[in-house]
Amino acid sequence: MGTVTRGDTTWRRISIAVPYLWLFVFFLLPFAIILKISLADPVIAQPPFTPMFDADGGLSISLDNFLFLLTDKLYAVTYLKSVLMAAAATILCLTLGFPMAYGIARSSSSVRSLLLLLIVLPFWISFLLRVYAWMGLLNNYGAINNTLLWLGVIDQPLQLMYTDFAIFIGLTYSYLPFMVLPLYATLERMDMDLIEAAQDLGASRTRAFWDVTWPLARAGVIAGCMLVFIPAMGEYVIPYLLGGPESLLIGRVLFDEFFVNRDWPLASSVAIVLLLLMVVPIVFMQRNQAPELEAPE
Amino acid sequence: MRRQSRFIISVLAFGYAFLYIPLVSVVVYSFNDSKLATVWGGFSTRWYGELFRNDQILDATFLSLQIAATSATFATILGTMAGLVLVRFGRFRGRTLFSGMITSPLVMPEVITGLSLLLLFVSMQQLFGWPAQRGFSTIMIAHTTFAMAYVAVIVRSRLSAMDESLEEAAMDLGGRPLRVVFDITLPLIAPAMISGWLLAFTLSLDDLVIASFVSGPGSSTLPMYIFSKVKLGVTPDINALASLIILIVSVALLIAWAVMRKNQSR
Numbered sequence: 031m032g033t034v035t036r037g038d039t040t041w042r043r044i045s046i047a048v049p050y051l052w053l054f055v056f057f058l059l060p061f062a063i064i065l066k067i068s069l070a071d072p073v074i075a076q077p078p079f080t081p082m083f084d085a086d087g088g089l090s091i092s093l094d095n096f097l098f099l100l101t102d103k104l105y106a107v108t109y110l111k112s113v114l115m116a117a118a119a120t121i122l123c124l125t126l127g128f129p130m131a132y133g134i135a136r137s138s139s140s141v142r143s144l145l146l147l148l149i150v151l152p153f154w155i156s157f158l159l160r161v162y163a164w165m166g167l168l169n170n171y172g173a174i175n176n177t178l179l180w181l182g183v184i185d186q187p188l189q190l191m192y193t194d195f196a197i198f199i200g201l202t203y204s205y206l207p208f209m210v211l212p213l214y215a216t217l218e219r220m221d222m223d224l225i226e227a228a229q230d231l232g233a234s235r236t237r238a239f240w241d242v243t244w245p246l247a248r249a250g251v252i253a254g255c256m257l258v259f260i261p262a263m264g265e266y267v268i269p270y271l272l273g274g275p276e277s278l279l280i281g282r283v284l285f286d287e288f289f290v291n292r293d294w295p296l297a298s299s300v301a302i303v304l305l306l307l308m309v310v311p312i313v314f315m316q317r318n319q320a321p322e323l324e325a326p327e
Numbered sequence: 328m329r330r331q332s333r334f335i336i337s338v339l340a341f342g343y344a345f346l347y348i349p350l351v352s353v354v355v356y357s358f359n360d361s362k363l364a365t366v367w368g369g370f371s372t373r374w375y376g377e378l379f380r381n382d383q384i385l386d387a388t389f390l391s392l393q394i395a396a397t398s399a400t401f402a403t404i405l406g407t408m409a410g411l412v413l414v415r416f417g418r419f420r421g422r423t424l425f426s427g428m429i430t431s432p433l434v435m436p437e438v439i440t441g442l443s444l445l446l447l448f449v450s451m452q453q454l455f456g457w458p459a460q461r462g463f464s465t466i467m468i469a470h471t472t473f474a475m476a477y478v479a480v481i482v483r484s485r486l487s488a489m490d491e492s493l494e495e496a497a498m499d500l501g502g503r504p505l506r507v508v509f510d511i512t513l514p515l516i517a518p519a520m521i522s523g524w525l526l527a528f529t530l531s532l533d534d535l536v537i538a539s540f541v542s543g544p545g546s547s548t549l550p551m552y553i554f555s556k557v558k559l560g561v562t563p564d565i566n567a568l569a570s571l572i573i574l575i576v577s578v579a580l581l582i583a584w585a586v587m588r589k590n591q592s593r
Contacts, residue, residue: 041504041505041508042416042504045408045411045412045416046412046416046419046425048405048408049405049406049408049409049412049425049429049475049479050421050425050428052405052471052472052475053409053425053428053429053472053475054428055447056444056447056468056469056471056472057428057431057432057472058428059447060443060444060446060447061443063443063446063447063450064439064442064443064446067446077449077453126338126341126342126345127342129334129335129338129339129342130338130339130342132335133331133335133336133338133339134339136331136335137331143584143587143588144584145339147580147581147584148343148346148347149346150580151576151577151580152346152347152350154529154576154580155350155572155573155576156532156533156550156553156569156572157533157535158533158535158550158553158554158557159353159553159568159569159572159573160349160350162353162553162557162561162565162569163349163350163352163353163569164349165557165560165561166349166352166353166356166561166566167348167349167352169561171366173352203345203346203349206342206345206346207346210342256434260434260436261436261437263436264436264437264438264439265436266437266438266536267535267536267554270558271557271558281436281437281438284438284439284442285438285536288442294446297442298442298446301438301439301442301443304436304438304439305439308434308436312431312434315434
């Protein structure tokens with residue numbers, strides 16, 4: 031280990047220091063500032079929060095923002111709704127993504143690379159435009175309603191846009207590739223003979239799936255679920271464009287609290303609580319991935 | 328090859344339809360003559376022509392491309408350094424914090440990254456008077472910070488899969504460590520650096536939330552411009568713009584795919 035750098039300590043120091051400093055200043059320090067501001071009170075000034083030290087040098091911090099978040103029912107409901115919505119989208123992505131990844135992993139190699147390309151392609155097209163595409167479909171006079179009206183299934187356009195349903199579809203649509211790719215990566219490595227062996231030994235197909243395939247795919251399932259759940263939790267664009275005015279998710283509340291109400295301290299506390307809620311899944315995921323990502327010692 | 332079950336085939340068909348029907352419908356409606364984006368008023372390509380006469384779109388596109396190219400370049404340099412440090416440098420003080428800081432931006436919700444960086448820039452402005460105004464440089468710094476994490480992960484996985492013996496041999500033959508890095512290591516990880524750069528470029532072009540936080544008045548990136556328009560609903564010129572992007576991305580990826588296939592079969 032470390033052979034490349036033997037002797038050349040200046041070079042070594044610079045290569046460590048440059049990215050280290052960058053991340054320290056632009057990633058770690060900002061969190062300290064969020065924490066600091068979340069402990070301040072809002073005032074009408076520039077910047078709109080009270081300083082941490084008052085004129086006499088006394089420490090002035092308050093937990094009012096956090097107490098407010100805890101006691102105000104609206105915020106509790108919003109956090110809960112964000113978790114539920116993200117969880118529902120994760121489950122639908124898994125239900126749809128698992129058979130897809132399985133199918134891709136089992137197809138012949140020429141078909142497989144095309145199928146994978148088609149999974150990755152939407153990811154390279156702007157996220158915003160993909161959400162926008164659903165605005166055209168879910169509209170009262172959009173493609174879905176027009177088709178249903180034409181088929182005679184309904185005689186009034188359904189209200190699909192600006193509903194929780196629209197947010198749910200938008201989340202599932204946007205994050206489906208993030209589910210399929212890690213699942214594909216694990217399923218592709220899996221030895222398909224194991225399933226056949228289980229079936230030869232008398233296990234039913236369902237039994238073989240739950241006893242053999244599922245446990246072997248576990249790492250992929252966890253990675254996929256986290257890659258969908260975590261960003262879906264803080265999503266801003268999808269609830270804004272597809273959801274109604276009352277379908278508030280926490281990402282949008284944070285944004286509005288900051289830009290519309292200009293309550294920087296409250297926005298910062300919303301961010302801190304969101305971060306705390308997310309620490310559990312993030313640590314879980316990094317633990318799960320640790321063996322793959324850790325440098326060989 | 329085993330036959331796929333009917334269940335798997337139908338889920339695949341459904342899944343791909345789900346992924347592509349919205350995109351196809353945008354492209355179809357982009358040729359709609361009607362100003363009302365939801366009513367079909369005959370075939371027309373006029374909205375494409377209007378795109379190129381819209382200065383706001385052209386300015387925003389130019390700004391986005393500049394930011395994307397600059398931040399992707401910085402992210403590739405910093406991310407490659409970070410990847411090298413993590414795989415080849417063994418232990419050093421603060422390594423745990425370093426590896427934590429490099430992977431965290433990958434899972435951080437955009438609203439938090441955006442808010443935290445804006446608050447940093449505001450505090451810096453109060454303390455040192457820099458950045459005097461927010462725009463190109465602040466967006467570029469923000470994009471570099473989260474994109475370098477992606478580059479570092481790509482470079483790291485490439486490096487860990489790579490045999491160290493070539494570098495050791497060069498070293499044994501008397502190569503100075505810095506020369507070994509430039510003559511042996513970097514050429515070997517060049518493909519990872521290129522995919523890292525492309526990913527960083529795309530992530531930067533794609534970002535709306537972080538840019539909205541850290542940009543100032545007068546500097547709108549393309550996603551910010553699109554968002555300000557689509558907030559109010561579907562418009563025909565955005566349909567044309569979206570179709571154009573879908574076309575460019577699809578053609579570029581299909582070419583890349585065809586080239587890769589050709590190389591593999593050779």
